[in-house]
Amino acid sequence: MLLLLPSFSSSSATSDSDALLSRWLTGFDVAWVLDMGKGSESLPRREVGRRVRVWAQALSTMERVFRKRHRHLTDAQVACLGNLASASATAMLKLAGAVAKLRNSPSKLLALLDVYVPVSEAFPVLARMFSWCPTHPVPAAVDATLAALVDAARRCGKDLRESVRSQAQWYPWRMPQGGEVHPCVGFWMGYFRCLLRNSVTLYFVLGNEGKEEEGGLGMGLTLVPELVASLEAVLEEKAAALAFPGLRHVFMLNNTFAIVRRAVRSDLKLFLPRDWVRVREQRMEGYIKAYLEASWAPVVARLGLDTKPAAVLQRRRTSRRLSAFYSAVENACGAQRCWKVPNPVLRGILRRTVSENVVPAYRRCLEDHPEVDVAGERTAEELEQQLSDLFEG
Structure with missing residues (x-):
């Protein structure tokens, strides 16, 4: 020099x-x-x-x-x-x-x-x-x-919300057909973390923009929650395109779980509202309930546990209902054979929830009608084992 x-x-x-x-x-x-x-x-x-x-x-x-x-x-x-x-x-x-x-x-x-x-x-x-x-x-x-x-x-910053929607919609990512996590989740959650590398500068630069519109908080203080909400809205739109109602709920369950997990394991959680995680946990509970209603409530209904036929017709009707139940179980398992829940903890929760809603009803039906003999009849334990194979993809 x-x-x-x-x-x-x-x-x-x-x-x-x-x-x-x-x-x-x-x-x-x-x-x-x-x-x-x-x-x-x-x-x-x-x-x-x-x-x-x-x-x-x-x-x-x-x-x-x-x-x-x-x-x-x-x-x-x-x-x-x-x-x-x-x-x-x-x-x-x-x-x-x-x-x-x-x-x-x-x-x-x-x-x-x-x-x-x-x-x-x-x-x-x-x-x-x-x-x-x-x-x-x-x-x-x-x-x-x-x-x-x-x-x-x-x-x-003003264009970023639209970028989340447009890129997630039109970027050449393959839509997962088994309900697993969409590739845009990893991309955008990683991007949000990169955005916060310079979090002080981000809020200094954007903090006064839109101050009046944001009630004095400014764009910088609301940007991350709004971007995550935009991503969730895109996922809702993509879920609507899936063929089965139950699959749509599994898809949203997987993706919401992935978003929450990536947020709480990074500095993103510091920039989200205090009740943000709790709200998403309640949503996931709702997705599980909606999945059960769409995919398994019609199956359990085949057992006719809420109806009391006359004694003379009881044996014949119960036999038909069990046959219909077995057929519905096979159809449900067949349709869901390729559905996937990648996270083992979430997969275990969903399997257990399905079993707890289907197996006890089936066991009760068998116990109430021991006289019924149906071809292909299985024990409650065998049904539980069949359900334990769900969500492997």
């Missing part, structure tokens, strides 16, 4: 300074910032993320180098170092400006937050170190850049 300083004196040639600046930035693997703004809007999402990570690390390292060298230089060298720092800072700001101009997308909001933090932290340090006044080109450019980043982040 000391060899570069003479070229950054006030009397140095601009062409030499430009070439040496490129060499200096190459040492930090960020020489590409000099070309930012030239077609950067077309960069792939992963490349934007990679450049932002490299850029943030390079800016932090660069700031430490300037701070360390600043202490051991002569006044003339400090002036040259200030010019180098000014040229470097101006070049590095090109990335921030290019990110702010990208087309709105979920990945853009992550990039904006990742860029906002070092710009707001590192550049003021350089300004103090080299005594740059507010009218100096770099602090003035920093203020304009931060304003552009905030404006772009707020636009992305």
Whole structure:
């Protein structure tokens, strides 16, 4: 670096300074910032993320180098170092400006937050170190850049709810036909966690937006719960497209359980309402009840336990009802053979609930009518074993 300083004196040639600046930035693997703004809007999402990570690390390292060298230089060298720092800072700001101009997308909001933090932290340090006044080109450019980043982040925040709905609807994810967790759940819950990497910045940037509409809380304080609610609404719409009512409830049970599990095992739970988990637990209880009503209540009804036929017809009717019950059990198990509950704890709860609603009714029927002989008759234990194979997919 000391060899570069003479070229950054006030009397140095601009062409030499430009070439040496490129060499200096190459040492930090960020020489590409000099070309930012030239077609950067077309960069792939992963490349934007990679450049932002490299850029943030390079800016932090660069700031430490300037701070360390600043202490051991002569006044003339400090002036040259200030010019180098000014040229470097101006070049590095090109990335921030290019990110702010990208087309709105979920990945853009992550990039904006990742860029906002070092710009707001590192550049003021350089300004103090080299005594740059507010009218100096770099602090003035920093203020304009931060304003552009905030404006772009707020636009992305407003669009994000619709992004959850549109991407979950149209992104080429395969709809699971066995009722298991939809791929969009893992994607979006992971995205929400990434969003909170810079949670303080997120709420600082978005916290005043929509303040009046949100009752003084601002967009930043309600963003995560609203995004999760948007995801849940998409899942409800997808569930409606499944063929069997019972399968729809299994699908919502699996996906709600996955959302809750990912939330409580991460920092997301800190940004959700206090009763958020309890509300979802009540929903899951409702899904289980609705599944039983749709899939097994008609089966149990075949036993006719609530009717009392005349004694002379009782044996014949009971025989027909048991035959109908066996047929209904086979049909239900056959239809649900490919249904899947991936989580073993949830699978065990659902199996036990099915057994507790079907097997006792069947056992009662057998005990009340020991005289009935039906071809293919099975014990209550055999029925329970058959039901224990459900939800394996």
